[in-house]
Amino acid sequence: MTEPLAAFTSRVIPLPAENVDTDQIIPARYLKTTGKSGLAEGLFFNWRYLPDGTPRPDFVLNRPEMQGRAILLAGANFGSGSSREHAPWALLSWGVRAVISTGFADIFRANSLKNGLLPIVVSPERHATLFERLATEPDVEVTVDLERQRVTLGSSPGAPASARATAGATASGGATAGVPSAAGADADADVFSFEIDPFARRMLLEGTDEIGYVLARLPAIEAWESSNPARVNTLA
Amino acid sequence: MADTSRPRTLVEKIWDQHVVAQEPGAPAILAIDLHLVHEVTSPQAFTGLRERRLPVRHPERTVATEDHSIPTLPRERGLPMLDDQAAFQVAQLERNCLDFGIPLHGMDSETRGIVHVIGPELGLSQPGMTIVCGDSHTATHGAVGALAFGIGTTEVEMVLATQVLLQRRPKTYEVRVEGRLSPGVSAKDIILALIARIGVGGGTGHVFEYSGEAIRALGMEQRMTICNMSIEGGARAGLVAPDETTFEYLHGRRHAPQGAAWDEAVAGWRKLPSDPGATYDRTITLDASALEPMVTYGTNPGMGVAVTGRVPSLDEAPDDASRRALDRALAYMDLAPGQPIAGHRVDVVFIGSCTNSRIGDLRAAATILRGRRVADGTRLLVVPGSQQVKAQAEREGLHEVFLAAGAEWRESGCSMCIAMNGDQLEPGQYAISTSNRNFEGRQGTGGRTFLASPLTAAASAIAGVVADPRPLVDRRPVVVEGR
Numbered sequence: 112m113t114e115p116l117a118a119f120t121s122r123v124i125p126l127p128a129e130n131v132d133t134d135q136i137i138p139a140r141y142l143k144t145t146g147k148s149g150l151a152e153g154l155f156f157n158w159r160y161l162p163d164g165t166p167r168p169d170f171v172l173n174r175p176e177m178q179g180r181a182i183l184l185a186g187a188n189f190g191s192g193s194s195r196e197h198a199p200w201a202l203l204s205w206g207v208r209a210v211i212s213t214g215f216a217d218i219f220r221a222n223s224l225k226n227g228l229l230p231i232v233v234s235p236e237r238h239a240t241l242f243e244r245l246a247t248e249p250d251v252e253v254t255v256d257l258e259r260q261r262v263t264l265g266s267s268p269g270a271p272a273s274a275r276a277t278a279g280a281t282a283s284g285g286a287t288a289g290v291p292s293a294a295g296a297d298a299d300a301d302v303f304s305f306e307i308d309p310f311a312r313r314m315l316l317e318g319t320d321e322i323g324y325v326l327a328r329l330p331a332i333e334a335w336e337s338s339n340p341a342r343v344n345t346l347a
Numbered sequence: 348m349a350d351t352s353r354p355r356t357l358v359e360k361i362w363d364q365h366v367v368a369q370e371p372g373a374p375a376i377l378a379i380d381l382h383l384v385h386e387v388t389s390p391q392a393f394t395g396l397r398e399r400r401l402p403v404r405h406p407e408r409t410v411a412t413e414d415h416s417i418p419t420l421p422r423e424r425g426l427p428m429l430d431d432q433a434a435f436q437v438a439q440l441e442r443n444c445l446d447f448g449i450p451l452h453g454m455d456s457e458t459r460g461i462v463h464v465i466g467p468e469l470g471l472s473q474p475g476m477t478i479v480c481g482d483s484h485t486a487t488h489g490a491v492g493a494l495a496f497g498i499g500t501t502e503v504e505m506v507l508a509t510q511v512l513l514q515r516r517p518k519t520y521e522v523r524v525e526g527r528l529s530p531g532v533s534a535k536d537i538i539l540a541l542i543a544r545i546g547v548g549g550g551t552g553h554v555f556e557y558s559g560e561a562i563r564a565l566g567m568e569q570r571m572t573i574c575n576m577s578i579e580g581g582a583r584a585g586l587v588a589p590d591e592t593t594f595e596y597l598h599g600r601r602h603a604p605q606g607a608a609w610d611e612a613v614a615g616w617r618k619l620p621s622d623p624g625a626t627y628d629r630t631i632t633l634d635a636s637a638l639e640p641m642v643t644y645g646t647n648p649g650m651g652v653a654v655t656g657r658v659p660s661l662d663e664a665p666d667d668a669s670r671r672a673l674d675r676a677l678a679y680m681d682l683a684p685g686q687p688i689a690g691h692r693v694d695v696v697f698i699g700s701c702t703n704s705r706i707g708d709l710r711a712a713a714t715i716l717r718g719r720r721v722a723d724g725t726r727l728l729v730v731p732g733s734q735q736v737k738a739q740a741e742r743e744g745l746h747e748v749f750l751a752a753g754a755e756w757r758e759s760g761c762s763m764c765i766a767m768n769g770d771q772l773e774p775g776q777y778a779i780s781t782s783n784r785n786f787e788g789r790q791g792t793g794g795r796t797f798l799a800s801p802l803t804a805a806a807s808a809i810a811g812v813v814a815d816p817r818p819l820v821d822r823r824p825v826v827v828e829g830r
Contacts, residue, residue, distance in 0.1 A: 128672070129669070132647065132784075135788075139767050140767065143387075145439050157792060162774060162792070191581065194481060194482055195388065195499075217552060310513070325376065325511060328376060331367050331376065332509065336510075339378065343476075346450050347407075
């Protein structure tokens with residue numbers, strides 16, 4: 112069971128690397144664990160640490176201002192390769208709650224949604240714009256609202272307030288005055304909507320468990336099994 | 348209900364047959380025929396079952412083996428585990444299988460091996476099935492005409508508890524490979540060429556169906572090599588329609604249907620191939636006769652060139668992001684833009700993994716290694732995919748060919764493909780590997796990987812550098828298929 116996923120606001124970690132594979136997200140030597148916790152230590156281990164174990168000062172996660180940030184803006188096609196669910200576990204364990212990219216590998220996306228890590232797909236144009244915005248405004252506050260399927264870029268300290276009229280929406284996701292509807296959101300550079308599997312969205316918002324959903328439909332499974340005999344018997 | 352009167356693809360037929368229920372707005376509840384389990388991605392799922400006080404719904408549709416963490420050193424050295432954590436993980440799987448009644452092909456079993464080698468080998472993987480495993484290379488089993496795909500650990504728990512998954516219908520992507528392969532060019536070169544063409548995300552959201560003259564001409568093991576790496580092209584699954592080659596391979600295997608049940612099964616399997624006029628969401632065509640042996644130069648499987656080719660220069664990259672990715676990859680690999688890939692030093696040669704460790708792969712490597720020696724300063728590791736492959740190779744004397752060439756001959760396992768068991772590269776070393784991933788650090792922190800076929804790997808072992816195998820193979824196509 113997971114907690115219902117409420118809107119949240121965070122600054123953003125930029126990681127402009129393409130095709131980040133799950134071996135980079137969490138190297139295989141961390142897969143010997145039999146639990147789900149404590150994987151933050153292994154997150155991007157080979158990018159975060161030098162061979163002698165000291166942090167690489169130039170890697171983004173090691174920068175002091177990145178600590179506590181919950182949104183990762185990654186390059187195209189994030190999460191390719193191995194099916195290891197340790198990848199979303201490690202990201203969540205470090206504190207990342209949403210990843211924005213132009214696309215996600217299928218298994219990583221499925222694993223993320225089952226753990227409350229939001230994979231947010233944006234167009235290549237918006238993706239480029241977001242990186243540009245972070246370059247000029249690295250501390251911009253961003254709100255991710257799953258219920259409204261909306262991302263809002265708020266004001267950051269020092270930015271002109273007039274240009275950040277939608278910042279009020281960041282408080283709890285409840286203040287929507289002045290925010291365009293999702294359909295028209297793409298016209299406004301500060302607010303955009305995103306697509307997500309409606310079923311996964313419902314599960315996350317309700318904090319519902321998929322196994323519970325399926326077990327409630329056991330009669331349908333039993334009916335299917337009674338008319339479709341087993342293909343193999345592994346015990347034979 | 349599915350409309351079964353219109354022409355359907357192989358994938359659609361398997362999908363339609365396995366849909367238990369489909370509620371509006373929800374994913375399909377898809378029945379799973381076979382669930383493969385290994386030590387790395389299952390412990391948390393069993394913990395979940397215990398917390399919920401649920402049994403495994405169908406232990407007789409579930410099978411486990413140990414492959415990722417286990418040592419491959421010869422048995423007389425006692426198969427020591429790498430460390431306590433690996434030992435605990437393997438012990439945990441044994442405990443879980445015992446507690447939940449799941450058959451385990453464990454450490455001392457003659458049928459143990461890499462999960463994607465033993466599934467087809469034991470006849471467990473059959474046409475028309477849905478097959479899953481907490482492992483992205485589950486696509487391998489698509490070679491027998493099954494819809495087989497990798498899942499995460501939460502989904503492993505789902506399948507253990509319910510024998511179904513919640514799934515959206517995938518899009519279909521036909522990969523036609525026409526023409527005939529030249530001598531010295533093999534299935535690995537087809538799949539590396541495909542991924543080089545479409546990129547590592549090219550198949551995302553899709554399932555590949557491999558078709559065409561070149562695919563039909565391949566034996567089962569070579570089809571497994573191709574399907575195995577579907578995931579490296581972004582597709583969760585890849586299938587080959589079952590045909591006489593498939594039936595001949597499966598006939599008589601331990602878990603294949605026997606007697607009258609066999610005839611009945613084959614009659615059903617013959618209806619699986621895509622109907623004439625069935626359409627795919629996407630299609631691509633490759634010409635097998637134009638392919639050369641392929642080698643990767645970069646840090647993802649899409650960064651591949653012909654062995655006669657050169658590392659791309661930065662100005663060949665189509666956009667800024669690709670240029671940065673190439674620049675980063677070449678820095679990691681310590682390769683210069685534009686340099687020929689052949690002739691580059693290799694420290695280690697790894698012949699193994701769920702991609703290329705079957706008897707046909709070992710026979711192919713042996714055709715090149717027979718009567719030759721591995722170059723001074725180069726280490727060759729030959730790791731069979733299963734204990735049965737190992738025994739077969741030893742019956743044929745292949746191990747003597749490898750040992751005489753100066754290679755190490757190991758027990759079966761994933762070994763240096765994922766470097767979890769102590770078989771790994773040293774920082775800075777170059778390996779040419781028959782495995783599936785050349786990601787940074789995949790074969791050991793700081794290690795660098797060139798992916799290639801068993802023929803190319805064997806030729807490179809002799810040369811001590813990346814080498815074209817074609818001068819060392821005779822002019823006949825290599826027919827070394829295992830059955």
